[in-house]
Amino acid sequence: MATVREGKRAVAPAGESRVHALAGRSVLVTGGGGLIGSRITARLRTAGARAVVLDRLDAYEPGTLPLLGVDPAEPDLVAGDITDRALVRTLLAESDAVVHAAAYADVAACTRNPGVAFESNVRGTQVLLEEVVRSPVRRLVFASSASVYGDRPQRDGAERRFTESQPLAPLSVYGNSKAWAESQIRLMLADKGVEHTILRYFSVYGDPQVPKKDSHSWVVAWFAMHAAVGHELQLHNGGRQVRDFVHVDDVADATVRALCRPEAADETLNIGTGVTTSIRTVAELVREYVADVTLAVAPRPEGDPLGAGADARHMARVLGWRPAIGLEEGIRRYVEWLARTPSAVPAWLSGSTSLTGVG
């Protein structure tokens, strides 16, 4: 299919993902045992690639792994740490490309345990990069985050949006570790024959997401599970904060496209819908499916960003793609999945009395 030219950039028309280029290729997916990584792994295998997962497998209770489709006995799943240089070197020796999604991925946990965040998100990334440049790998896609922006969106007309070119001002240990990793990837892979794509995912949700204990993130799962067990939903700051919710299936599609498309080489892209939704609206959408759920107002925690949407224009141009699943549809799918899968609710949550969610 012919490409169309927009400004200086050649982009493929919508619909052309070039995933056929992955058939027979070998892709290492770090963090492939987590929510997003497992979905990316499934997409890669459907496209005919060999996807090898490297994951510590300790982010969730063992009972959550089958929900994610993760089988620790599977031969192409390696239970190990990205800081294990010898292991990383061995796996990269057989890889054509890398999706780097392994991270200590919870904002609140990173704040509580900055040393743990440093080990995975900074030192682990450093080990991976040092080994990538001496391996056959020619493309690396990095799972970064909108948290690199902090809380200073640019104004685009009346809208508050985060734009790829604006200065970064992370508010959290987590966001700072992602901002560091982005810079390090650009610096270390420049002129080394390894193309990179940095993807700044916004608020990822969708089944089979399971909240983490003492986390403030993942509000769709958080509210849906609390509502399902009959708890009230507390809205920090009255739920006025906004987020750009992007479904995990769309995030996996975007990531696979970023891996295949020549236009994505050495680019940094927001991955979001461009639509902002308040936390209160999420609670109200969840409440439509669950009888007798009450909403309560709680104070705004320190450091909780007001939020903004993604400027998704660069993403759309470079990937020739936009997310397909709207939030109402995604919440409906999540609630239906939860009704079919009540065992997904972790024991700590069903017995919990602390019921807040922020993003």
Ligand SMILES: NC(=O)c1ccc[n+]([C@@H]2O[C@H](COP(=O)([O-])OP(=O)(O)OC[C@H]3O[C@@H](n4cnc5c(N)ncnc54)[C@H](O)[C@@H]3O)[C@@H](O)[C@H]2O)c1
């Ligand atoms: N979920 C979101 O809303 C969101 C938003 C922006 C960015 N991200 C990023 O996307 C990626 C995937 O996030 P997720 O939501 O699937 O989280 P997740 O916790 O489900 O997955 C992360 C995986 O990384 C693994 N991991 C952590 N440290 C490791 C290490 N040192 N060695 C090997 N494996 C390790 C964990 O075991 C886990 O399976 C992460 O990099 C995260 O920071 C997520």
